[in-house]
Structures are given as structure tokens and as C-alpha cells.
Amino acid sequence: xxxxxxxxxxxxxxxxxxxxxxxxxxxxxxxxxxxxxxxxxxxxxxxxxxxxxxxxxxxxxxxxxxxxxxxxxxxxxxxxxxxxxxxxxxxxxxxxxxxxxxxxxxxxxxxxxxxxxxxxxxxxxxxxxxxxxxxxxxxxxxxxxxxxxxxxxxxxxxxxxxxxxxxxxxxxxxxxxxxxxxxxxxxxxxxxxxxxxxxxxxxxxxxxxxxxxxxxxxxxxxxxxxxxxxxxxxxxxxxxxxxxxxxxxxxxxxxxxxxxxxxxxxxxxxxxxxxxxxxxxxxxxxxxxxxxxxx
Amino acid sequence: xxxxxxxxxxxxxxxxxxxxxxxxxxxxxxxxxxxxxxxxxxxxxxxxxxxxxxxxxxxxxxxxxxxxxxxxxxxxxxxxxxxxxxxxxxxxxxxxxxxxxxxxxxxxxxxxxxxxxxxxxxxxxxxxxxxxxxxxxxxxxxxxxxxxxxxxxxxxxxxxxxxxxxxxxxxxxxxxxxxxxxxxxxxxxxxxxxxxxxxxxxxxxxxxxxxxxxxxxxxxxxxxxxxxxxxxxxxxxxxxxxxxxxxxxxxxxxxxxxxxxxxxxxxxxxxxxxxxxxxxxxxxxxxxxxxxxxxxxxxxxxxxxxxxxxxxxxxxxxxxxxxxxxxxxxxxxxxxxxxxxxxxxxxxx
Numbered sequence: 001x002x003x004x005x006x007x008x009x010x011x012x013x014x015x016x017x018x019x020x021x022x023x024x025x026x027x028x029x030x031x032x033x034x035x036x037x038x039x040x041x042x043x044x045x046x047x048x049x050x051x052x053x054x055x056x057x058x059x060x061x062x063x064x065x066x067x068x069x070x071x072x073x074x075x076x077x078x079x080x081x082x083x084x085x086x087x088x089x090x091x092x093x094x095x096x097x098x099x100x101x102x103x104x105x106x107x108x109x110x111x112x113x114x115x116x117x118x119x120x121x122x123x124x125x126x127x128x129x130x131x132x133x134x135x136x137x138x139x140x141x142x143x144x145x146x147x148x149x150x151x152x153x154x155x156x157x158x159x160x161x162x163x164x165x166x167x168x169x170x171x172x173x174x175x176x177x178x179x180x181x182x183x184x185x186x187x188x189x190x191x192x193x194x195x196x197x198x199x200x201x202x203x204x205x206x207x208x209x210x211x212x213x214x215x216x217x218x219x220x221x222x223x224x225x226x227x228x229x230x231x232x233x234x235x236x237x238x239x240x241x242x243x244x245x246x247x248x249x250x251x252x253x254x255x256x257x258x259x260x261x262x263x264x265x266x267x268x269x270x271x272x273x274x275x276x277x278x279x280x281x282x283x284x285x286x287x288x289x290x291x292x293x294x295x
Numbered sequence: 296x297x298x299x300x301x302x303x304x305x306x307x308x309x310x311x312x313x314x315x316x317x318x319x320x321x322x323x324x325x326x327x328x329x330x331x332x333x334x335x336x337x338x339x340x341x342x343x344x345x346x347x348x349x350x351x352x353x354x355x356x357x358x359x360x361x362x363x364x365x366x367x368x369x370x371x372x373x374x375x376x377x378x379x380x381x382x383x384x385x386x387x388x389x390x391x392x393x394x395x396x397x398x399x400x401x402x403x404x405x406x407x408x409x410x411x412x413x414x415x416x417x418x419x420x421x422x423x424x425x426x427x428x429x430x431x432x433x434x435x436x437x438x439x440x441x442x443x444x445x446x447x448x449x450x451x452x453x454x455x456x457x458x459x460x461x462x463x464x465x466x467x468x469x470x471x472x473x474x475x476x477x478x479x480x481x482x483x484x485x486x487x488x489x490x491x492x493x494x495x496x497x498x499x500x501x502x503x504x505x506x507x508x509x510x511x512x513x514x515x516x517x518x519x520x521x522x523x524x525x526x527x528x529x530x531x532x533x534x535x536x537x538x539x540x541x542x543x544x545x546x547x548x549x550x551x552x553x554x555x556x557x558x559x560x561x562x563x564x565x566x567x568x569x570x571x572x573x574x575x576x577x578x579x580x581x582x583x584x585x586x587x588x589x590x591x592x593x594x595x596x597x598x599x600x601x602x603x604x605x606x607x608x609x610x611x612x613x614x615x616x617x618x619x620x621x622x623x624x625x626x627x628x629x630x631x632x633x634x635x636x637x638x639x640x641x642x643x644x
Contacts (some may be wrong), residue, residue, distance in 0.1 A: 035422045035426070037557075089620070092624060093624075099627055102619070102623045103623045103624070105557050105561070106616045106618075106619030108557075109557060109561075109619065110613050110615075110616025110617050113611075113615075113616060116610055116612075116613075117607035117608070117610040117613055118607065230433040233426040233429060234430050237419070237426050237427060241422075241423070266443040267441055268437055268438060268441025268442070268443045269443055271433075271434060271437040271441075272434045272437065274430075274434075275430050275433070279415050279427075282415060282416075283415065286418045
């Protein structure tokens with residue numbers, strides 16, 4: 001029973017990471033119909049930024065505080081990188097959907113290789129506060145605090161994203177743009193600005209994910225984000241493209257299935273089981289669980 | 296992507312035959328091409344590299360049927376290729392079949408698998424199709440890498456089951472024969488793909504790429520045609536895999552990964568999607584280029600640069616990714632458009 005709880009909590013942490021990576025993908029796709037294959041690289045960028053802050057910012061002695069700063073800096077870098085990516089590159093190719101995807105493919109390849117060239121291919125382990133490694137007893141199971149932290153940050157991000165989309169004017173425009181971009185344009189609203197914003201927010205969420213991922217996977221390596229990207233795609237398709245709640249649901253389903261099967265059947269089978277789950281959902285509901293129209 | 300220029304003229308056939316003949320003579324030439332190959336063209340190392348370029352060219356042609364002609368952006372085309380590699384080798388290793396029957400059985404198996412996977416994946420379209428095919432390919436990749444059934448040899452891969460390979464394709468001395476096999480396969484693939492894309496079904500493929508709703512309105516079922524393109528492309532890729540197995544003398548996990556599919560995409564876009572010989576050239580150039588870039592990467596010039604510059608430049612994929620981005624931005628039709636422009640200018644003058 002205690003193992004079951006530990007695996008469940010680990011699965012929930014993984015679900016949080018998937019959500020952080022996939023929600024940006026889903027929003028970008030929902031609004032702009034761009035599949036961002038460089039999104040995994042933004043995840044990696046977050047991880048490396050956090051590692052750099054933890055490694056170099058020796059002025060701040062308290063590792064806990066330093067981690068908070070690392071998380072914030074990574075989020076800001078991700079926000080900026082996402083925005084710049086849209087402004088400088090994606091924007092040039094509006095209306096050419098396949099070319100946009102190809103562009104992000106090239107960008108993703110180049111960025112991952114760039115990380116490898118700058119920091120090598122061995123995982124860099126984040127200097128973590130000691131509290132992360134200590135355990136909390138949950139229903140008799142010993143859960144590492146880092147897992148709980150990841151879960152907490154992911155939940156906060158989910159809540160923040162929902163608030164942003166529901167309560168702010170920018171969020172309103174984005175939601176309206178997902179529904180019907182032409183109508184929004186006809187009302188004289190600058191949808192293009194929302195495009196940049198969505199990329200920036202997506203980049204920020206991915207970079208937060210990367211920081212937490214560096215903790216979860218015990219280190220950051222160049223292809224870490226890109227490897228997770230495949231599962232993020234599955235999450236997005238299962239949840240329904242453009243739906244934030246669907247993405248959260250998809251993340252839970254995928255991460256828990258993966259964890260349980262990997263533990264109770266055989267390592268590696270969980271990842272395959274997830275693909276079967278995807279096939280199953282597509283057979284029954286091609287538009288995804290909470291998706292509205294067939295993509 | 297553009298509509299194909301008038302196909303099937305006598306001149307293209309002549310160029311095609313000439314090019315194939317030239318490539319066939321290549322391993323017998325004692326020529327050295329400084330800067331690109333280390334040894335003379337007839338040295339086994341060079342023949343192997345050019346042979347891999349030919350296999351990639353065939354693979355890129357098969358992918359072009361799917362992506363360039365039918366407009367189906369698959370991110371899982373590494374899967375049928377990898378199945379061709381691993382399937383053929385496993386049949387030889389485990390059931391003691393000879394190479395040729397093993398390759399044929401694998402081909403039939405891959406066709407059957409691709410009918411099933413295609414039917415599922417084609418329930419979605421556009422970008423979702425890309426994601427689903429990526430997921431299928433990735434699950435096989437993970438299966439190979441983690442190897443829960445102790446079958447695929449994990450990251451190290453499986454060495455070629457040499458004792459089941461015909462005498463003519465064994466050993467370094469016979470690498471020429473494998474080269475000629477690869478060349479014949481490329482020619483065959485090209486002819487099959489050309490025949491298919493110029494057939495009536497091929498017309499429907501292009502129509503689906505341009506406007507699927509209109510095809511449906513005409514009373515045709517796009518699904519059937521898309522599935523046909525998917526299965527044909529998968530079968531050809533599996534064949535290419537079986538030959539790749541001989542050329543590199545083993546099955547390596549690298550060909551299963553998503554990176555390899557993306558590389559395939561780079562090949563087709565580099566050459567020019569929707570033009571078979573463009574794809575073939577893209578695959579060939581890519582095969583040689585990746586090798587050449589890693590030579591540049593380890594050269595003294597790069598090593599003498601400061602670390603922040605030398606690090607990225609010593610990564611072939613970094614250079615390739617940047618080139619690819621520039622290509623998409625400034626030369627969307629691929630190398631073929633350069634050629635077209637050149638021909639156009641020559642005609643005018």
C-alpha cells in the first residue's frame with residue numbers, strides 16, 4: 001500500500017511536469033494551429049537557467065531562497081524566449097502551417113545541440129536545498145519533499161493559468177481567439193499580440209517545468225525536454241487541443257498509467273501502454289476527451 | 296509545395312538513366328575527391344558512406360510520397376524503416392531464416408502493421424496526425440531502448456546475423472555488392488514512387504494535399520487514398536531498412552528515434568518536397584553532409600575558437616538545425632527551386 005501511494009504521488013508529480021509542458025503546446029496550437037516542436041527546448045532552457053542560477057549565484061547563501069530565485073529567473077527567461085521566438089521567427093511564416101512546424105523542428109534540433117555544445121551531454125545535477133531530499137509521511141508512505149513541491153507548483157500554475165484565462169482581458173482575447181480568430185479580428189482586436197503572449201506564457205510554463213524537471217529527473221541534460229515532448233503531445237491529443245482542463249486531465253491519465261504499468265508490469269511497458277491509451281481515445285473520441293471540434 | 300511540372304518527358308528519363316549509370320560506376324573509379332571523402336571512391340569506407348546516402352535517398356523518396364505528395368505530415372516514418380532493420384535481423388537471428396526470405400517476410404509484416412497503424416492515425420488529420428505517428432514511432436523506440444523482452448539489444452543494438460547473409464553481401468571486400476543492391480533499390484523505389492504518383496491515385500493524393508474537402512465532395516473517400524499512400528511509403532521504407540542493415544552491418548537504436556524522423560523531414564525539405572528526385576537528392580546530400588559536418592566539427596579551426604563558439608559549432612546538429620531554419624525561411628522549396636531558377640535563367644538567356 002505504501003509503495004502504491006509513493007508511485008501515485010510520483011505519478012502526480014510527473015503529471016504536473018507534463019501539464020506544464022503540454023498546456024503551452026495546447027494553447028499555442030488552439031490559438032495559432034502551430035505545433036511547436038521547439039517547446040521541449042524551452043523546457044531544457046528553463047532547466048539550464050535554473051542550474052546556472054543555483055551554481056553561480058553564491059551571494060545568496062540560503063539554498064531554499066536561491067531555488068526560488070532560480071525558479072523565477074527561469075520563468076522570466078522562458079517568457080522572454082517564447083515571445084522572441086514568435087516575434088522573430090514564427091511571425092514571418094503566418095498562414096504557412098507546415099513551414100511553421102518545420103521551422104520549429106530546425107529550431108528544436110539547433111537548441112538541443114546548442115545545450116550539448118555549451119554544457120555537455122551528461123546530466124548536470126542541480127544543487128538542491130537539503131529539505132528537498134527529506135521525506136514527509138503521507139498515509140504511512142515516505143514521500144520525498146521534492147515530489148510534493150513539484151505537485152504544488154504545478155497546481156499553482158494550473159490555477160494561475162485558469163485565472164489568467166478567465167479573469168483578465170488578455171485571457172479573454174485568447175479564449176475568444178481559440179474559438180473564432182476571425183470574429184476577434186473583425187471586432188478590431190489585435191489577435192497578433194495574443195499570439196506573442198501565448199508563446200511567451202507557454203515558454204514560461206515550459207521553463208518552470210524544466211526547473212522542476214531538473215529536480216524530478218535528478219539533473220538536466222540537453223534532450224530531457226525533447227524526450228518529454230512526445231508524452232506532452234500524447235497528453236495534448238488525449239485531452240483535446242486548445243483545452244486547458246483537457247490538458248490537465250490528459251496529463252493525469254498519461255502520467256499515472258505510465259507509472260503504474262512501469263512499476264507493476266515491466267519498465268518501458270508503461271510508455272508503450274500510454275500509446276495504446278492514445279490509440280484507444282482516438283478510436284472512441286478523435287477530438288480528444290475535452291476537445292470540441294475534430295482538429 | 297508546388298504542382299509537379301510536366302512529368303515523364305524523354306529528357307528526364309535520359310538524365311535518370313545517365314545518373315544511375317554514373318552512380319553504378321562510382322565504386323570502380325579510383326578517383327579521390329579531396330574535402331569530401333578521405334579515401335578514393337573505390338575504398339570500402341567511401342563506398343559505404345555513399346551507399347548510406349543512397350539508402351537515405353530511397354527513404355526520402357518514400358517519405359515524399361507521404362508528405363510531399365499527399366500532404367500527410369508523419370513524424371513516425373522512422374518506424375517502418377526501423378522495423379525493416381530490426382525485423383529482418385531478428386528473423387535471421389531467432390528463426391535462422393536466410394536474408395532474402397527474412398527481408399520479404401518483414402516487408403509483408405510491415406505492410407500489415409502499417410495498415411493497422413495507418414487506420415488508427417488517419418482518424419485524425421493535420422497536426423494531430425503528426426503527433427499520433429510520432430507517438431507510435433516513439434513507443435517502438437522506447438521498446439528497443441529499454442528492451443523489457445531482452446530482444447532488441449537495447450542501446451547497443453544487434454549485430455548483423457552474418458551467417459544467414461548470402462556470400463556476396465558478406466564482409467568488407469563485398470561492400471560494393473551491397474552498394475549496387477542499394478542503388479538498384481533506390482532506382483526501384485524511384486520508379487515505383489513515380490509510377491504511383493503519376494497514376495490516377497497519385498492525382499487524388501495531390502488533390503487531397505491541396506483541398507481534402509473538395510475531394511470528398513467529388514464523391515471519393517480520402518481515407519482510402521491516404522491509407523494507400525501511408526502503406527506504400529511504409530513498405531518502401533521497410534525495404535530501405537533491410538538494406539541499411541547490410542550496409543552498417545547491424546541494427547542500431549539510433550534509427551528508431553524521433554530524431555531520425557526529423558532528420559528525414561530535413562532531407563525532404565532540403566531537397567524539395569513534392570518532387571521525387573528533389574527528395575532523393577536531399578536524402579543523398581544529407582547522408583554525406585552529416586558525415587562531413589562531423590569532420591568539420593573536429594577540425595583544428597573549430598577547436599581553436601573560444602569555447603562558447605567552438606562548443607556549438609562542434610555539434611553537427613546545431614549547424615544542421617540552423618541551416619534548416621534558414622532554408623525554411625529563405626528557400627522554402629528546397630534545393631530543387633535553386634535548380635529551377637538556374638534552368639529558368641539559362642533558358643531566358
